[in-house]
Amino acid sequence: KADRIHNFNAGPAALPLPVLEEIQESFLNFAGSGMSITEVSHRSKWFDDVINDAVVRAKRILKLDDRYHVLFVQGGASMQFCMIPMNLLGAGDTADYVNTGTWSTKAIKEAEIQGKAIRVVASSEDRNFSYIPEGIAFNPNAVYAHITSNNTIKGTQWAQFPDTSGVPIVSDMSSDIFSRPLDVEKFGMIYAGAQKNMGPAGVCMVIIREDLLGRSPKDIPTMLRYSTFAEKNSMFNTPPCFSVYTVQLVLKWLEETIGGLDKMAALNRKKADLLYDYMDQSEFYRGTAEKNSRSLMNVTFRLPSEDLEKTFVAEALENGLGGLKGHRSVGGCRASIYNPTPLASVEALLDFMKTFERKNG
């Protein structure tokens, strides 16, 4: 434990220490089975209990009613970029997309590759994706409106979700799922790669409402069809058992140790405020996202020069603070502070930032 660092990786990212310890303890003999969770059959009662508990917890945490199905799909969030238009848009259907950065751009591209009739209804590319567009005129006849709720690379986040005149929102929540309470009524679908807020890589959680689930055209391959996963409790084929198990433990931690989404959101706000408040009074660090669009999950910032940024990242690591380099496409620095990142890690980062500024400012 003593040799673990403060981990600010963007994903895969830090997991709660109690979860890692529980995995370690039960790794060779899971639930008295005499086998590791990586060795039990996915057709066993042991695994059934794991996946069912993960689904029940996800639904309870987000207050999802029975119209919503919680699925576990492989292929990451990136696979959803193609599965969404493939399943939800038939001939003559259209959907709106808001472009707020790299991941939205990729989602749009996958719909376009399939020749689907989508429309980019707003974009923040004009100011380098540093903000979330407002006052968007969504098409009331669209099947869905796609957004990326948190933009991992640019460090922006939708503080409020847009009014789409009743058109269901489909949201990529890879980097902020379970970080705050949601008005789920607005959402037809929520999806998230596990490897930031809820587990290891290898599984994507897909929350989909019944009306959207029923839309898939007949010619969709079995493994790319949402109803296949819904009908077989995500076990039409072998699921990524270990990833699902870890998600289950993280959701248990969120409910039982943190105390649910309101508490989680308050803690996330506190962590982010520590960094933003300091940056706002500093002339050395400069946040890259516009203030009212700032992400509580990915805090992106620049230092006065690229050389100083390199030194900052290197010295931080020497001081036990890892993963602070910005995404390779944008440079700069980024502290990813997802649900599992403890307040103590953020406080350690803040101390380091202050010291670094005093020495180099």
Ligand code: PMP
């Ligand atoms: N969407 C967002 C918002 C992301 O941050 C990422 C990963 N960084 C992805 C999608 C892609 O996820 P995956 O690697 O699981 O395909």
